Amino acid sequence: MIKKVKITYIGGGSRLWARSLMSDLALESEISGEVVLYDIDVEAAKNNAIIGNMMMALKDAKGKWHFTVESNLEFALKGADFVFLSILPATFEEMDAYVHLSESYGIYQPVGDTTGPAGIFRSLIMMPIYEKFALAIKAHAKDAWVINFTNPMTMCVQMLYHVFPQIKAFGNCHEVFHVQDLLARALFEEKKIQASRKEISINPLGINHFTWINYASYQDLDLMPIYQKFAEKYHKTGSEGDAWVDYYPFGSANRVKFDLYLKYGCIAAAGDRHLVEFLPQHFYTKNPDIIKSWRYFLTPVAHRKNIKAEGNRLALQMIHHEADVTIKPSGEEGVLQLKALLGLHDLVTNVNVPNQGQIANLPIGHVVETNAMFRRDEIRPVFAGSMPDFAHQITLRHIKNHQLLLKAFDEKDLSYARLAFSLDPSIEHLEESQKMALFDEIYTKVKPYLEYYTT
Amino acid sequence: MIKKVKITYIGGGSRLWARSLMSDLALESEISGEVVLYDIDVEAAKNNAIIGNMMMALKDAKGKWHFTVESNLEFALKGADFVFLSILPATFEEMDAYVHLSESYGIYQPVGDTTGPAGIFRSLIMMPIYEKFALAIKAHAKDAWVINFTNPMTMCVQMLYHVFPQIKAFGNCHEVFHVQDLLARALFEEKKIQASRKEISINPLGINHFTWINYASYQDLDLMPIYQKFAEKYHKTGSEGDAWVDYYPFGSANRVKFDLYLKYGCIAAAGDRHLVEFLPQHFYTKNPDIIKSWRYFLTPVAHRKNIKAEGNRLALQMIHHEADVTIKPSGEEGVLQLKALLGLHDLVTNVNVPNQGQIANLPIGHVVETNAMFRRDEIRPVFAGSMPDFAHQITLRHIKNHQLLLKAFDEKDLSYARLAFSLDPSIEHLEESQKMALFDEIYTKVKPYLEYYTT
C-alpha cells in the first residue's frame, strides 16, 4: 500500500468529475493520502471537501483520504504527485453564446466544447488560463503527473506542452469506452459470446472526440466483420431503439457511426454527438429535422445550467444531512491510471499526448489519441499506424486549425483565429462575410475573457 | 556549340506545344541535333516533322535540327538526351464527359484538366499510360532528362517517379510567369519603374496550378506592399478592364486572385481559371452568373475541338504551301531549361519535382512546385519554406486525394478514386449519393480507357 499520495485537483469545485474521483478513491484500498481542492469558486470546493470527508467516514469506504481546500495555486501545487485539471473555461453564459449564436446561421453543435465555432472560442478562452496553469506547474510541481479532463481536450493538452515542454501531462477521456461496449454487444448478438469492455482489444487513433478504430478483436476473433453486420443491421434505425431518448439531452442511437462506417469503411470510436461537429455541415447537421432523423440530441446550454444548479442543491443537502452521501464506482479509469503510474500494476489504455510517431500520418508534436502503456512514472504510446483515409483528411484540417489557434496565442493576434474559424469544416460552406459576422457576434459576447489578445 | 542532341517528343503530333518547341529550336544557335516525334496519331506527327524541317530551311532559322517520326516507342527513346511528354490522355470526347457532365450537378470547371471531377478522371486515364512511358524510359533511356508538359501536371510527374524512382523528370509550367508580369505591371503603376518579367524575383510554392508566392522583389524594393495597393485598386473590376474578353474562352481579369489576397493575405500565382477549381464550390463557381461576375471564362471542350481542327487545317495548308511557315519565340522556357541542363548557362526557375523538403509543410516525396537551380545534368530545388496558411489547408486536401489516386492505381481499385472524388473540395458539398451518381455517369462514358482497373 502506497501512502501519502498528494493529489491537487484544479477545478475541485466541480460537481461531476470531482465527485466521481472522490467515490473511486473511497473504494480504493491500495493507495491513500491527501486531495487538495483548488477552484475559483472556493465555496464549491469547500462543499466538495466536506462531502469527500463524509464519504471517507462511511462504512463501505476502504480508502483513507483527506480532502482540503486551498485557494492559493502555488500552495495547492507544492508537493503534488498528481494534478487533475477539470475546469469550465469562462462560464455557461459564454458557453451559451459560443454554442447557440451559430444557430441563426444554420450551424448546430450538439455538444459545443471541442471544435466548430464553439470549440474555437472555448480554445481562445482556455489558452491564457492554461498558460497560467502550465507555468505554475513548472514552478511548483514540475515532476507531478498532470491529468487533464477539460475540453477542448486536444487543445488543452497541447497548451500544457506548448508552455512547458517537459511537463508530464496527458488527457483522459472515456469516449472510446463506448465503442468497446458496442463491439461487445455486436459480439453477443452475432456469436452469443459474452465479453466485458476490457476484453475487447482495439486500436484507437485520431484526435480526441474524432477517434477511430481500425482493429478490434476478442481472443482469436476478428471483430471487424462482426461490426460490419451489426452496422448494416442497425443502419436505418440506430442500435438503441427508443432507449437513446432516455438520455435526453445527451443521447444518440449510433446512426451516424454506422453511416460513416458503411460509407467510408472505418469505425468511429467517439459518440455521434461529437463526430458530427467535426464534419461539414451538410453531412449530418443541416437542420433540426435532419438532426432528428439521425437520432441524436443537441444539448441546450440551459440544460447544463440546470444540472449545475441541481448539483449545488444536492451538495448542500448532503452537507446538511438532508440527502445521503453514497459511494459508487464511476467506471472512469482515472484512479487506475494513477495506480499504474505509481507502479502498482501495468495498464494499456487510450490517452491524449503529443504525437511521437504513434500515428504515422499526423504531424509529430501534435496531441493525438492512441493506446499507451502506463507503468511506474511513465506513459509510453503504443504505435497505432496510419489513420484511415476519410478520417485522415478531415483530421488534417482540424490539426491545421489547432496550429492556427496556437499561432493566435503566440502572436496574441485573433486574425489567425479568424482564419481557423473560416476554415472549420462545419462552417466552411458559409460566405466569408457571414463567417466574419458570426465570429464578431460571438466575440462581442465573450470579449471580457479574450483580453489576452491585443489585436 | 553542342551538337547531336537527341530529343524524343512523345505527343509529337501536338499542334501547340510541339510547334512552339520547333520555333524555339529554330531560333537557337548554341545547340543542334535531332528531334524524334512519336505519337499514336502518326499522321499528325508526320505533318509536324515536315513543318519542322520547313522551319529549319527558313532564312531566319539559326538552328540546325532534323525532325523525324518514329512509331515504335523503344526506337524513339533509344539514345535520347531529352524526352518531352506532351499528350492528351484519351480524346476530347472523354474530356467532354469529365468536364461537362458535372454541370448538371452545379459543378463548373473552367479548365477541367487538373483537379475536381475532371482532374480525377483524367488522372485515372493517365496513370496506366504513364506507367508504360516510365517503364519504357527506364528500359531505353534511363539517363535522359524527361520534361513533362501534360496535365494533370502534379499527378503525371508523380506517376513517373512512382514507377521509376530514379527517373530524371520534372514538370514544366508557364503559369507562374503571369504573376511576374502582373507584379511588373503593379510596379510600373505604383512607381513608374519598367521591369521585365525576369527581373521580378519571386518565391513560388505549392502544387501546380495552385501555386502561391509569399515573396516578391525588384532590386531593393519589396513588391508585397505594392501588390497590396494594386489588388485593392482592381478588386472590384479586375485588372484587365474588358481586355480579358479578347482571350475568349481562356481569359480572366484576376478578380479571384485579388479577392483571395485581400481575404487570406497571400498571392496566388496561377490563373483564376485554375485557382477556382481547387476551392469549394461556393467560393467562386456557384453558378454561371456568379462566374460571370468574377470575370473568367469556362472553356467549352467543343472549343478545344475546333482549335484542334483548325490546327490540323493549318498544318496541311503549311505543308502544301498555302500558308506561311513562320518562326517566332514562344515565350516558353523549355529550350532554356534544356540548355541549362547541358551546362551552357545556369538558370533558376519554377519546376515540379518531388518534395525533398523544399516546401517544409508538405509531405516528402509528393510532387510540388518551387524554384530550382538548373545546371549541367542536374536540377536542385531551392528551399521555399512553408506554404501560407489558407493555401496550405486546401493543398493538404488535394495531396491526400493524389495519394488516394495512386492507391487506386496500385491496387487497381476504383474505390479509392471514389473516396478521392467524394473528398474533392469542389464537390464536397454534394450528398454522397449525388457524388456517386456523378462518378458513375462519367465512368460510363470513359470506361474503355479505364480497363486497367479491375474492381
Added chain:
Amino acid sequence: MIKKVKITYIGGGSRLWARSLMSDLALESEISGEVVLYDIDVEAAKNNAIIGNMMMALKDAKGKWHFTVESNLEFALKGADFVFLSILPATFEEMDAYVHLSESYGIYQPVGDTTGPAGIFRSLIMMPIYEKFALAIKAHAKDAWVINFTNPMTMCVQMLYHVFPQIKAFGNCHEVFHVQDLLARALFEEKKIQASRKEISINPLGINHFTWINYASYQDLDLMPIYQKFAEKYHKTGSEGDAWVDYYPFGSANRVKFDLYLKYGCIAAAGDRHLVEFLPQHFYTKNPDIIKSWRYFLTPVAHRKNIKAEGNRLALQMIHHEADVTIKPSGEEGVLQLKALLGLHDLVTNVNVPNQGQIANLPIGHVVETNAMFRRDEIRPVFAGSMPDFAHQITLRHIKNHQLLLKAFDEKDLSYARLAFSLDPSIEHLEESQKMALFDEIYTKVKPYLEYYTT
C-alpha cells in the same frame, strides 16, 4: 483451444532452437497443429521430426503436434500460419574464417555472428539467401507471421523487409532477459525482495545485441539507483565470482557491463561478449590478457563444431532409444509470442522490427529493438524514446554500416562492403591497407558463398 496451426520451420534440422521449440510445444495445451521442418540438411530435419513426434508420445506431453519434413520450400510454406527462420548462413568452415582470421590482426571477436569482420561477412552471405526466403514467403505465405532467430538478427530482419516490405516479420532474441535477471538479483541483494524476471519492468532500446535500458522498475521502486550500487560493488570482480567459468566458452562475469555503466551512465542489456564486438578495439578486446582481465570468453568455432557433432550423436541415440527423449521448458518466449499473435493473451516483450519512431533518434525504417505489444495478428511497438548518448553514437556508426551492406546487396557491389568494413568501430584503428588485406583474406575463404556479388 486453437487447432490446426501450421508452423513452417526453416532450418528445421537445427539442434538447439528447433528442439527448444519442440519441447515448448509439447508442454503447450492451448494450441495444436503441424510443424513442417525444412532444411538443406534433410537428414537432420528428418531426425528432428522423429524426435519431435517421440516427444509428443511422452506421458508428460500436453500438446498435440505432428512433425513432418518437406524439402520443397514452396510446399513447406503453403498454408503456413507461422514461419520460423533459424539457419546458419554457410557452414562452420566459413564461420571459422570470418571469426578467426582477424586474430592475426589483433582483432578478437567473442561471438562472431553480429558485427565486426565476422558480422559483415556473415551478412554478405546471408543476404542472397534471405532474399530467396523473402520472395518465397511473399509468393506462398504472405499473411504468415515470420519469426527470425538467425544472426545477424538486425540485418536478417532488415533484409526480409527490404525484399518484401509488407512482410509480417520480427526478430526474437532472449539476450535482454539476462539484464532483467541481473536486476532481480540486485534488487534482492539491496532490498531482500524476491522478484521474477517478468516482474522487472524495463525499457530496452537499441539494435540487437547492442541493446540498452534507461528505465527499470519493480512495482513502485526505481531500480536504477539499485543497479548503480550493484555495479559499483562488482565493478572490479564481476558479479559471477568464478561461476562464469562454468559456462566455458560462453560465459562472462558482467565486468564490461558494469564498466560501461560507470563510465557512460547507461545500462547495457546485452551480454558482455556481444557488447565488446560493437566497440572500438582498445575498449575491451585489445589482446588475450586484457580480455581475460575483463572476464569473458572468446568462443572458438571449433567448439561450435563439437557441439554440433555432439548434438547429431545425441539425436541418433534418441532415435535408436539409446538416450532418453525428454521435455523441459526452454525459457524462450517463442511459443508465448505465437499464442499472443493467435489472440490467446496479450504480451509486451522486446522485439526487432523496423523503426517507426519507437526510437526517436534512430532513422525511420531501420530495424531496432524495443518493447512491443503482441495481440491477435499484430505487433505494435511501444515508444521507447531516445537512446542514451554514448550508445547512440556507436549505434549510428553501425546503422550506417548496415545501410552500406544493403547497398552492396542492391548494387551487387562489394566496394560498399569494403567501406563498411573499413568503418567498423572494432577495426577502425587499422591502416586502410591492413583492413583491405584482412577483407581479402576472408573473402578468399568464403568466396563460393558470395557469387551473388558480381563486382
Added chain:
Amino acid sequence: MIKKVKITYIGGGSRLWARSLMSDLALESEISGEVVLYDIDVEAAKNNAIIGNMMMALKDAKGKWHFTVESNLEFALKGADFVFLSILPATFEEMDAYVHLSESYGIYQPVGDTTGPAGIFRSLIMMPIYEKFALAIKAHAKDAWVINFTNPMTMCVQMLYHVFPQIKAFGNCHEVFHVQDLLARALFEEKKIQASRKEISINPLGINHFTWINYASYQDLDLMPIYQKFAEKYHKTGSEGDAWVDYYPFGSANRVKFDLYLKYGCIAAAGDRHLVEFLPQHFYTKNPDIIKSWRYFLTPVAHRKNIKAEGNRLALQMIHHEADVTIKPSGEEGVLQLKALLGLHDLVTNVNVPNQGQIANLPIGHVVETNAMFRRDEIRPVFAGSMPDFAHQITLRHIKNHQLLLKAFDEKDLSYARLAFSLDPSIEHLEESQKMALFDEIYTKVKPYLEYYTT
C-alpha cells in the same frame, strides 16, 4: 546606389577580417553608409576606425563609408542592417592551452579552432559569449542580417539559432573556394582550358571545414573524371611541389585531399589542415614525421601571437603615417553577400545555416554548409542531396558531439562536454582515463572562461 547602410562589426578591433572588409568597402561603389566597430579591445577598434577612415580618404577609394567606435553593445547594435561577428573567444593564452596540451598525448591539431580537444574547449568558451550576442541582437537588432566569421563556425551559428531561433544569421567561410581553384587548375592541366573559380560549378555539402563535393562541372564538362586523373598524378607528391612551404605555417600540398579521394571516392572541399582534425588520429596525424610526410603544417599558437603583435605594430605605423594605408580586394565574398541581401544582384554561394533538408541524410536543424541563393532580404538553401558515405559516417559523429556540447550549455553541465571529448574521433583511441586527464589539464588552464558552467 543604396545609402545609409549600417554595419555593426563585433570584433571590430580584429586585424585580419576587419581590415579585409574595410578594403572591400572602400572599393565598393554601389552601397555606402556607416560601420560601427565594437570590441572589448577598444583601442584596437579605435585604431581600425582611424585606418578605415584613412582608406576612404584615398584617391582610389570609391566607397563612402564612415567608421566609428562604440563600446556599448546595445548602442552599437541599434539600427544595424548587418552585424558581423568576428572574435577570438578568450585569448591566445587559452588557445595555446587547448591546442598544444594535447601534444604530450600524441594528439596534433594543425589549426585548433574547430574540432578535437581544441574545438571542444573553444566551443565551451564561445557559447556563453554568443548567448550574450544573440540576446542583444534579439533585443536591439532583430531584423539585421548576422554574418558570422568566428570559429568554430558550425557551433557559433548553431548557438545563435539556439538562443534566438528567428535570427537571420549565417556563417561565411572561404574554405570551399580553394577546391574550385584546384578544379580550375586540374581543368587547365588536363584540357588546357582556362577558367576562373566562379565558373567552376560545384555542389558543396557537409559541415564547415569538413565540407565535400560530389559534383563539379565547367560548362558541359563533367570535372569529376578530370579530378580523378589529377588526384592520381599528385597523390604521392602533393599538387604544390615545394611551394606550399612558402605559406609556413599555414600551407599544405593537398596530399590528404587526394588520398581521401582515392580511398573513399569523394572530394574533400576543405583544406588538409582542417580535414585531418576531423578524422581518427591514425589517419594522418599520428606523429610529427607522419605529418611531415603528408605535407601540411601544424600552426603554433606562438606564431599567431606574433602575427597579432605585428598587426598591432603596423596599425600604429599606419596611423602615424609611418606605413602606407592601401586598399586591395580581399577575395572574400562578404561584401558580395551583403549587396545580394540588399537586392542589388543574385548570388549563389556556399553558406552555413540550419539544415532544413538541404542535406538529406543529416538531422534537421543542425547547421550545415551547402550552396544557397542570396536575394533581397533572404537566403534560400539549395538542395544538395545526401553526403557521400565515408564523409557521412564521420560527420554524424561530430554532429552528435555538437549536440552534446549544446546540452552542456543548456544544463550548464560539463559532463556532457566530457562525453563529447571522449567520443571525438581524433582522440577516441586513448584510454578513458587519459582522455579525462587531458580534459582536466586543459580545463585547469581555461577555467576562468568557463565559469558559466556550474557543475
